[in-house]
Amino acid sequence: MRPIEIYDTTLRDGTQGEGISFSLQDKLNIAKRLGEMGIQFIEGGYPLSNEKDTAFFQEVRKLDLGDAKVCAFGMTRRRSMKAADDPGMKALLAAETPVCTMVGKSWDFQATEVLGATLDENLAMIGESVAFLKQQRDVIFDAEHFFDGWKANPDYAMKTLDAAVQGGAGWVVLCDTNGGTLPEEVAMAVAKVKELFKDRSVVVGIHCHNDSELAVANSLAAVDAGADQVQGTINGIGERCGNVDLISVIANLAIKKKGYQVLGGRPLTQLTELSRFVYETANLQWRNGQPFVGQSAFAHKGGMHVHAINKAASTYEHIDPAVVGNERRILVSELSGRSNIIALTSKDNLQDDKELMNRILAEVVRLENQGYQFESAGASFDLLVKRLAGTFTAHFETIKYRIVAGDRDAQHADGFAEAIVKLQVGEEMWFDAAEGHGPVNALDAALRKALQGTYPELAEMRLLDFKVRVVDSSAGTAAHIRVNIESGDSNDSWGTIGVSENIIEASWKALVDAFEYKLHKSDSGA
């Protein structure tokens, strides 16, 4: 088993991604998680670029990161300056990390056009900068644009690596900075570099970007060709199309490829949690379709498949979801069959009641023909099952509602909306009105007003998301409209649905289900 080093740059290259920015505390929290996962190298930032990164390097020393080494990132010294005098070099040392990662130009075109240096000057900048840092630190050399440089001027690209190793770099990392390289090109170049250093103890690494949707394949191809370190980010966050997703790299190396050891052979059961933790910290939506860890990665739709899965999971899953801490989900869908329903109701042990199963299936089919889709409305489905099973108890009866809305006036630049609701709660009749930003918001406010006296637990319920979809769009404004509402409280979230030709009626149905589900939850002490 050849051990492969995992080098995470979520905190540095990852923050180049559009809309990504971490607070100091965010960065410390993520570093802690990365250490717990057994990731060997954590690139914390670019000391010269901002104070937050400087502060990070001070604070991170106080954390227990296990075997992980923190790396400070910087560039070669400036053309017209001694390494010892260069502010960037000084900042790298001031970060007091065990490792410094230094990026330099490997593409002749870049050295001359971007740095304005001669080819020899660029080699001297690399060699002297590494040598200066090496006096006090281990040094990783990131060869920027290595593959473009290797295509344009292979001899010179190799010379830049050689200069770094002569200077004392223990690692040379080949960067596909533009993400435009193909796996076969990566394999060939890595093999040549391995050949160059076959008599010297240098670790060859790979750093890929996903601009051609080949970052994972390129990283694996590099490892097969002899690379012993893979650099990337959690969830593949990063500039443009992102860096390679370390989640997929780790899972493929540990589970699918043969002969490699990652994370010291630790289990990967924390992988899904790590992915979601980074999304939450970055305040990004999870990517449902993300390989291995996405919410849909093991979600099954369509009766034929689900039927097969109940016979043999491996038939439709490439790995056991539990291995990466993920789980299987069965979706009720337009293509659903009895097996979906049985799987979904199994937790209530209703599946043996054949007659009930038939009634549920018939009702789901009837509703799906109207445009309902329960795959993102599990709460409405649960209420449907309760109703058909006779275990549903209404917490309130809706007598009627009214909406009055109109265009902008003195108080309402976005137009006004007012709702009136009449509800029966137990013996009492409630008649309440509320204003809102729009009709749905107004109905939500009026419902709360009418119910909160009886059910104070509704105070902690919030509406998290609101989706509208035209089911039969060809019918224009007379089409059926599907409204999905995602609601949540302190420890849970649930989806409800309503369908109608009338968007207000559809929203009302979804709202009423959302409130009923919350009240059933509290009954069962959830």
Add this chain to the structure above:
Amino acid sequence: MRPIEIYDTTLRDGTQGEGISFSLQDKLNIAKRLGEMGIQFIEGGYPLSNEKDTAFFQEVRKLDLGDAKVCAFGMTRRRSMKAADDPGMKALLAAETPVCTMVGKSWDFQATEVLGATLDENLAMIGESVAFLKQQRDVIFDAEHFFDGWKANPDYAMKTLDAAVQGGAGWVVLCDTNGGTLPEEVAMAVAKVKELFKDRSVVVGIHCHNDSELAVANSLAAVDAGADQVQGTINGIGERCGNVDLISVIANLAIKKKGYQVLGGRPLTQLTELSRFVYETANLQWRNGQPFVGQSAFAHKGGMHVHAINKAASTYEHIDPAVVGNERRILVSELSGRSNIIALTSKDNLQDDKELMNRILAEVVRLENQGYQFESAGASFDLLVKRLAGTFTAHFETIKYRIVAGDRDAQHADGFAEAIVKLQVGEEMWFDAAEGHGPVNALDAALRKALQGTYPELAEMRLLDFKVRVVDSSAGTAAHIRVNIESGDSNDSWGTIGVSENIIEASWKALVDAFEYKLHKSDSGA
């Protein structure tokens, strides 16, 4: 240049994706775009699975799809039934498509465990089903779980392909159904299959899923190993982690790999637009980081890069964004970019008026910050330009509107909605009311009532589609809501947009633009 066939299954396998559901009109619109792109095969659906797909196959015959062949998808005959008697087989022929795509089991485990058939029975089911269809159609055989089958029992997996070809299949497509196969495994298996059929004229195809984030690499590896057809979906929509993204496959084959021809050598400048059209039709958010076509795919952040880009674009871009119809974005000044505006206004020859261009750009930026997106609202954009250019003449002034709506009553099972509108048309004031299926439908009806006397040409205007998107969904029911309306008349169709916290106000804005655009069209005799 070896030509590679592109087979699109967005309309069938793509709809297995979580939350994906297309209306009949959506499917027809997408099929039309795929035909325009030069995609050779368009899988329209699964005739037996639902009426929508059956209707699609009738309607699609009326469209001009260029050289594209429409394919109907189905399974091998049932175990205990003659092909001629099998409802699925009959449904495939009833679809009256030039090509039938039939999926069968290639994994011995699946044949016995899932179908409950003997290995020989499964071979007979494949052979007889293909032979039955081949009497009237070209037949593509999709070998489900081919790679799993090939690992478990290579001889049997090969026999299933052989049975299909003996039956008359012109294509055998190797499906990585679970998405768990590695590129080196794909390459080896494809080479073996090519060897098997070296003396017979059979096209070998590849069908990949992205569960290991290797779908694109696997598809390219198959082509390098001799596959001549790639199956996938636009934007990689599909079950679990999705099918392979044809956008990336097409771009890689046409731009990066050498020696292959895709889409008959057509330019790829429509690729970005196609991707966004499919997202909009599916009512999905664009994936900013999507390779080649994402909004961030050529977005640059960080002074160093931007500085370098100004020196030499190729330094930080793996291809010229224009080749795929995308554009570079420098994330200092967010949003659309002048080039976009100039391109959009060029047909009016306004682009030389620098001062006007600046005002348009400023207004677009202001509106985009509110949640407007003009990609699918060209008519609203044209009206915006007319207003700023001073060439807009209002055909009516909206004085006010009111909506009254409520739940089901004697006449209205879906609840009722009534609209009142007050308009000034020339010197006349119109005050009209109308009922509707919902508030938007009622506003539409009231607008027509008030305008039709003055503008009889509105009689031929219809609302074709109506889409609602929550822009800032985290704000729940108080979020900003974007309404897109697609309208049409006998010879044209146009999109308009409205954004507001209030869904009724947003719909009203989009409706008013739709009517104004139609009236401007008639003025110019369009």
